Amino acid sequence: MKKFSPKEILIPTIVLLLICVVSATLLGGTNMLTKDKIASIEAEAKASAMQEVMPDAVSFSEAVEADEKLEYSVAFDKENNAIGYAFTVSENGYGGEIKVMVGLDTNGAVTKIAVLSANNETPGLGQNIKKASFLDQFIGKKGELSVVKNAPADNEIQAITSATISSSAVTRTVNAAIEYYNENLAGGENNG
Amino acid sequence: MKYLIALLVMGLLTNNFVLSKFYGICPFLGVSKKLNTAVGMSAAVIFVMLMATAATYPINQLLVKNDLAFLQTVVFILVIAALVQMVEIVLKKFMKPLYNALGIYLPLITTNCAVLGVVLLNVDEGYTFVQAMVNTLGAGLGFMLAMVLFAGVRKKMENCDIPEFLQGLPITLIAASLVSLSFLGFGGIVEGMGLI
Amino acid sequence: MAEKKSLGKEFTKGLIKENPVLRLVLGTCPTLAVTTSVTNAIGMGIAATIVLVCSNIVISALRKVIPSKVRIPAFIVVIASFVTIVQMLVKAFVPALDTALGAFLPLIVVNCIILGRAEAYASKNSIIYSAVDGLGMGVGFTAALCLMGTFREVLGAGTFLAGIQDLLVLFGDNVLGGWNGFDFNGALEFAGLQPITLFILPAGGFFVFGILMAVANKIADGMGKPKAVLGCASCPMAAHCTSKKEDSKCNKKEADAV
Numbered sequence: 001m002k003k004f005s006p007k008e009i010l011i012p013t014i015v016l017l018l019i020c021v022v023s024a025t026l027l028g029g030t031n032m033l034t035k036d037k038i039a040s041i042e043a044e045a046k047a048s049a050m051q052e053v054m055p056d057a058v059s060f061s062e063a064v065e066a067d068e069k070l071e072y073s074v075a076f077d078k079e080n081n082a083i084g085y086a087f088t089v090s091e092n093g094y095g096g097e098i099k100v101m102v103g104l105d106t107n108g109a110v111t112k113i114a115v116l117s118a119n120n121e122t123p124g125l126g127q128n129i130k131k132a133s134f135l136d137q138f139i140g141k142k143g144e145l146s147v148v149k150n151a152p153a154d155n156e157i158q159a160i161t162s163a164t165i166s167s168s169a170v171t172r173t174v175n176a177a178i179e180y181y182n183e184n185l186a187g188g189e190n191n192g
Numbered sequence: 193m194k195y196l197i198a199l200l201v202m203g204l205l206t207n208n209f210v211l212s213k214f215y216g217i218c219p220f221l222g223v224s225k226k227l228n229t230a231v232g233m234s235a236a237v238i239f240v241m242l243m244a245t246a247a248t249y250p251i252n253q254l255l256v257k258n259d260l261a262f263l264q265t266v267v268f269i270l271v272i273a274a275l276v277q278m279v280e281i282v283l284k285k286f287m288k289p290l291y292n293a294l295g296i297y298l299p300l301i302t303t304n305c306a307v308l309g310v311v312l313l314n315v316d317e318g319y320t321f322v323q324a325m326v327n328t329l330g331a332g333l334g335f336m337l338a339m340v341l342f343a344g345v346r347k348k349m350e351n352c353d354i355p356e357f358l359q360g361l362p363i364t365l366i367a368a369s370l371v372s373l374s375f376l377g378f379g380g381i382v383e384g385m386g387l388i
Numbered sequence: 389m390a391e392k393k394s395l396g397k398e399f400t401k402g403l404i405k406e407n408p409v410l411r412l413v414l415g416t417c418p419t420l421a422v423t424t425s426v427t428n429a430i431g432m433g434i435a436a437t438i439v440l441v442c443s444n445i446v447i448s449a450l451r452k453v454i455p456s457k458v459r460i461p462a463f464i465v466v467i468a469s470f471v472t473i474v475q476m477l478v479k480a481f482v483p484a485l486d487t488a489l490g491a492f493l494p495l496i497v498v499n500c501i502i503l504g505r506a507e508a509y510a511s512k513n514s515i516i517y518s519a520v521d522g523l524g525m526g527v528g529f530t531a532a533l534c535l536m537g538t539f540r541e542v543l544g545a546g547t548f549l550a551g552i553q554d555l556l557v558l559f560g561d562n563v564l565g566g567w568n569g570f571d572f573n574g575a576l577e578f579a580g581l582q583p584i585t586l587f588i589l590p591a592g593g594f595f596v597f598g599i600l601m602a603v604a605n606k607i608a609d610g611m612g613k614p615k616a617v618l619g620c621a622s623c624p625m626a627a628h629c630t631s632k633k634e635d636s637k638c639n640k641k642e643a644d645a646v
Binding site: 211212213214215216217218221262263264265266269270273274302303304305308309312313316357358359360361362363364365366368369370372373376 | 413416417418420421460461464465468469471472475476491494495497498499500503586589590591592593594595597598599601602605606609615616617
């Protein structure tokens with residue numbers, strides 16, 4: 001290998017360094033411009049999901065973090081009475097994490113659920129958990145739910161064809177919310 | 193522990209990096225014609241993947257702490273490129289046999305989306321260091337499994353009478369489709385083993 | 389040499405003659421991964437085109453400044469910066485696209501089309517030609533993705549352009565009267581049929597790509613052009629590879645490849 005003169009090493013280094021500095025500055029600038037917008041979009045998506053699962057609520061409390069997989073907000077009506085809870089629960093689906101918003105009324109029954117994110121589920125199969133025909137099965141359910149493949153009885157949820165794992169992941173999030181409610185929130189009328 | 197095994201099995205079978213997530217298709221199609229090149233390439237990929245995960249994990253912590261998470265892509269790709277170069281130099285100098293086996297694949301790995309893909313995925317899923325390493329290993333082994341299996345399939349295909357217009361890449365892709373289809377059958381394995 | 393080429397030709401070559409996906413076999417990963425719907429395909433195509441044009445312009449402008457020894461890392465930094473900028477803009481203005489494309493948005497960095505064009509074209513040609521080349525390649529990439537996406541979405545999901553509002557959100561709410569693509573599922577159900585889900589699964593992606601490649605080869609054959617091959621010629625690291633006196637091995641690999 002031939003010897004490098006100092007100049008031969010210095011010039012490439014400086015050029016590369018300059019390119020890095022310029023691009024880092026540009027990125028910092030773009031980040032400053034878009035940061036707030038991105039944060040507000042995320043907050044907005046969450047707020048609209050909360051409203052969707054608790055349609056009667058007028059306002060929500062700040063989120064309370066129960067553990068790293070579960071957090072909840074208390075929903076209030078016009079007179080500031082607690083009318084239910086909006087849980088955000090994560091679980092492992094088929095291809096990675098899925099996040100579900102679960103609404104429970106003060107009796108611990110499901111008002112409605114919505115899928116917040118399921119990016120890694122298979123399109124055409126696992127992604128079908130976002131369909132209303134599947135999600136609406138949960139409305140009004142109470143207590144431990146299980147997933148079945150044929151016609152469901154009480155406290156049973158019919159899995160989506162060829163997406164049993166994604167279906168049962170959603171069911172587990174609902175179970176987690178109900179379980180948390182029964183253990184920590186049931187009975188107390190004015191939590192929050 | 194159960195979760196770690198689940199990660200490994202998922203990377204290997206249910207969410208195979210190549211066949212169901214489409215990372216690293218170029219080498220999968222390009223260097224899978226012979227078994228030994230397939231093994232060499234995937235060994236090099238596993239090696240670089242593990243090194244890249246180990247190197248980017250602390251760097252990412254640093255970036256997040258300083259509110260610089262938006263630099264992730266730029267920093268990670270540079271780390272990977274530098275790492276590949278360094279590994280190449282070290283191997284060439286100190287481990288000649290290994291260099292002879294893996295050397296020619298190393299420069300190709302910088303632009304292999306499987307490596308950057310797994311690093312970004314680890315960050316996205318918020319894995320701990322151990323989880324990230326296991327996930328990377330699963331992804332790498334999954335890559336190797338797909339490469340080796342596919343090399344076998346292509347060897348068989350050599351002696352087949354393939355219609356003229358399908359010869360070459362088209363039939364290779366259709367064969368890949370069938371291999372991918374067979375991996376669908378592993379779908380329930382993680383849940384079936386009670387790992388989730 | 390660049391001066392002899394016409395701009396129009398530079399643009400159209402990316403569309404058909406040197407279509408990056410179907411002729412040069414570049415960027416196969418996103419081609420397979422994001423074509424489950426036409427909307428995703430268009431989104432990915434536009435994002436990649438923007439990065440391609442911008443990085444081609446910058447790299448062409450800097451081609452005399454960047455020492456050849458560090459050109460690959462320099463190219464990578466330029467490309468990665470544009471990718472991150474595009475990613476942030478997409479997150480801020482077209483959030484649904486960000487969720488749909490997932491990791492494949494940042495992975496535009498390692499899309500061989502972009503580094504490949506930087507290395508093979510932009511580092512040797514003037515700015516205007518490089519920009520036009522990037523635009524042509526980007527449009528060709530988008531067109532190929534849309535073709536794949538059309539087959540996969542129509543056959544696999546029974547829809548066409550579903551979720552297009554997620555993209556049109558750029559131009560305001562309820563563009564085209566809130567039209568959100570065609571849905572043939574009702575008609576299919578009426579006929580007692582179901583979409584062939586297989587086509588949006590990974591296996592279907594490989595299959596459709598294989599068939600399209602066969603058709604492209606057939607057409608190329610009819611025009612007396614060689615078949616598309618995956619090998620060192622299309623690899624952006626080829627120069628890096630052959631410079632290592634491993635010439636014979638690289639050539640061997642090229643022969644191996646398909």
